[in-house]
Amino acid sequence: SCDATQLCNCSSMGLDFIPSGLTSKITTLNLAHNRIKHILSQDLQQTVNLRVLLLQSNEISSIDEDSFRSLGKLELLDLSNNSLAHLSPAWFGHLFSLQHLRLQGNSYRDLGKSSPFSSLRNLSSLHLGNRWFSRIRQGNFEGIELLDKLWIEGGNLSQYEPGSLKSIKKINHMIIRIRSIKVFSAIVRDLLHSVIWLEVREIAFSIPAEVQLLGVMTSSFAKKISFKKALLTDATVPEIISILEDMPKLVEVEIIDCRLLGTGRWKIQIQANQSQTLTVLTVEKLSIEQFYLFTNLKDLEGLLSLLTKVTVINTKVFLVPCSLSKHLLSLEYLDLSANLLGDQSLEHSACRDGWPSLQTLNLSQNSLSDLEMTGKSLSHLRKLILLDISQNNFG
Structure with a gap:
């Protein structure tokens, strides 16, 4: 079915082959979610x-x-989730305008x-790999700058x-799902000066x-590092922090959907060379199985004074130690939504001299119930402009 805007939507129609009669008027062709097995030379001619x-x-x-030989204006090609056992350079040889290629x-x-x-001189985004993908050779990315x-x-x-x-x-944003730290290390070595935002998924930092x-x-020029669905332990967190602290241009660290095995009793004292660049920290859905035994994170206090934006959401936070709050001297934005903060713990967390520069505070979806007490706990935050206390338990 094609409309006046030259868009043909033939997705989920049970097609076994690319339909005939396709013309030069078509600019968008959606054949996703069918049963097509082969693409023939004449199909898209x-x-x-x-x-x-x-x-x-x-x-x-x-x-x-030569199936794609006529597609010199093609900008997006999605071949993901098919049964291609090999990739041929000939397929892409005439796709001079291609910007987005999905092969995963x-x-x-x-x-x-x-x-x-x-x-593919105009390529902007490339998504590749699969559960069987096991080898990258020298020369595999030649032509991409x-x-x-x-x-x-x-x-x-x-x-x-x-x-x-x-x-x-x-590379503005590199995402890699990987298990082998050895291979990841070799990849990072090749990307020291090229990647701006490095995101690693499903890696286990256990040893x-x-x-x-x-x-x-520590020699990487990356400005942002993200860990997603990674495993961290008490034994490895200090090592990781030490490495991140030494990265000369790192501004932002993200920890999302990760698991931490431990209670914050770091086995190695963190010897931080106080990063002068790291100002943004995001922790989202960090699973700490024994979160109620988590220690007061005193070892981290020295790392916090330059942070300007901290987000810790959906992580079962029930208390921010007062001493830690006092070290967040530059903090302007704090999001603690979807946690377990109650009236008493907020009073302790937002203690006098804590969060002295804070302008935005999100405490939505916690366990606050006393509006007057919440107001008192936060009354000393002279620079506060925006406050969100929605979806709590106020009468």
């Missing part, structure tokens, strides 16, 4: 003005070498012996040839000796 081609979630196992969720184990992407986003599904990535990603001069392999990150 006439669609010379196509800008968007969506083929995700089919059963595509073969593509004729297929069955290829590597990217071949050369670069499938050497013709600048990416806004590179996303690698590398949960079983076990072989990485050093230098493979070095040809990319700048201090392994975390030490990431010491190379």
Whole structure:
């Protein structure tokens, strides 16, 4: 079904093949969620003005070498979640305008012996990898110099040839799902000066000796580091903090959907070289199984004075120690929503001389019940402009 805007939506129609009769008028073709197995040379021959081609979630196992030859204006190609066992450089050879390429969720184990992407000079975002993807070779990314986003599904990535990603001069946001710290360390070594925001997912930081392999990150120019669905322990957190503190341009750290095994009793005293750049910290849905035994985090106090924006949400926070609040000297924005703060614990957390620079405070979805007491607890925050105490238990 095609409309007047040259958009053809043929998704979820049970198609076994690309329909015939497609013309040069079409600019967007959605063939997602069908049962297409093969793409033949003639299927897209006439669609010379196509800008968007969506083929995700089919059963595509073969593509004729010149299937996309006519698609010189194509900007987005989605081949994700199909059955492609290999990638051919010939497929992409004439896609000179391509900006977004999605190849994740297929069955290829590597990217071949050369670069499938050497013709894609305008590529902006690339998403690749799958549960079988195990090897990256030198030369696999030749031809790509600048990416806004590179996303690698590398949960079983076990072989990485050093230098493979070095040809990319700048990556604004790199997302990698990976289990091997050794391979991750080798990748980071190639990205020291090119990645602005590095996001690592599903990695387990459980052995201090392994975390030490990431010491190379202290030379990274990344401005933002995100950990998602990662595992942290009391033994490895100090090592990680020490590395992050030494990163010369790091401004922001994000910890989302992670698990921490421990109670904050760090086995190694954190020897922080007080980062002069780190000002933003976000912790969201951090699972601490014995959160009620968590210690007062005294070792962290020295790291906090330059933080200007802190978000700790949905993490079962029931108290911010007064001594810690007093060290948050530069804090202007604090979001503690969806936690377990009550009237008494807020009084302790927002103690006199705590949060002296605070302008925005979000305490929504906690366990506050006494409005007058909440007002008293916060009355000394002279710079406070915005306060959110919605969805609490006030009468």
